[in-house]
Amino acid sequence: MLGRVRRIKLHIRAESYVYFMLNPKTALIKIGYSAAPDERKSDLNLQYRTKLEILGVFPGTMHEEHLMHMRFSQYHSHHEWFHDAPPIREAVKGCISETEYLIADALHYIDEAFEGMSSDPEIEAFRLYQKRRLVSKLSDGKVTFEDWAHAYRPKDLSAQEGEGK
Numbered sequence: 430m431l432g433r434v435r436r437i438k439l440h441i442r443a444e445s446y447v448y449f450m451l452n453p454k455t456a457l458i459k460i461g462y463s464a465a466p467d468e469r470k471s472d473l474n475l476q477y478r479t480k481l482e483i484l485g486v487f488p489g490t491m492h493e494e495h496l497m498h499m500r501f502s503q504y505h506s507h508h509e510w511f512h513d514a515p516p517i518r519e520a521v522k523g524c525i526s527e528t529e530y531l532i533a534d535a536l537h538y539i540d541e542a543f544e545g546m547s548s549d550p551e552i553e554a555f556r557l558y559q560k561r562r563l564v565s566k567l568s569d570g571k572v573t574f575e576d577w578a579h580a581y582r583p584k585d586l587s588a589q590e591g592e593g594k
Contacts (some may be wrong), residue, residue, distance in 0.1 A: 446530070447489035447497060449521050451482045457510040458484065458517055460501070462494040466530065485524025528567060535563050 448466040450459045450473065459481070463469040466486050473481050487493075497520070504511045511517060525533070543556045 445488070445490055446486040447494045448486045449484040449517070449524065451484050451513070452477060452479060452510075453482065454479050455510075456513050457506050458513055459509050460494060460497045460511060460517075461509050462489060462491055465534075467527075467534070483527040483530070484518075485521040485526060486530045487524045532564055532567050535567060536560055539563065 445462055445464045446466050447460065447462045448469070450461070450466075450470060451457075452459065454477075459473070461469065466483055470481055470483055498505070498509070500520075501511050501514070501517055504514045504517060506512055539556065539560050543552070546552050
């Protein structure tokens with residue numbers, strides 16, 4: 430399952446994702462699912478008063494999350510938290526990175542913002558410019574995950590998305 434994830438084209442956006450998040454204070458990894466892992470990370474950062482790190486995500490549902498919990502049950506700590514272990518890190522290698530997820534999310538919202546507009550070459554050139562500019566900022570680390578979630582993503586769209594655990 431995870432081996433195929435890297436081959437997913439970045440312009441494809443899933444309804445929900447299974448994520449692996451590291452708590453640097455406890456060295457535990459949370460395996461959960463959410464429609465918006467970046468927003469979930471922000472919520473958990475407040476809840477745990479720390480800066481969690483998204484190790485990786487892959488398109489999936491609560492079912493795939495449960496399969497990951499069963500697969501790594503020998504490393505279970507409590508709730509959805511697992512001890513950092515080589516098999517979990519190996520699974521993360523097959524996932525989409527935080528930056529790749531963020532870029533795919535950003536490109537999706539830019540396309541959605543321009544949807545239904547005229548096919549005027551100037552508008553199309555501006556859409557492509559916006560995509561290149563944002564990808565460049567995300568790749569260079571000039572825009573963080575939280576910056577995108579709170580400033581670039583349209584508020585009305587993010588408020589409509591359902592939330593996982």
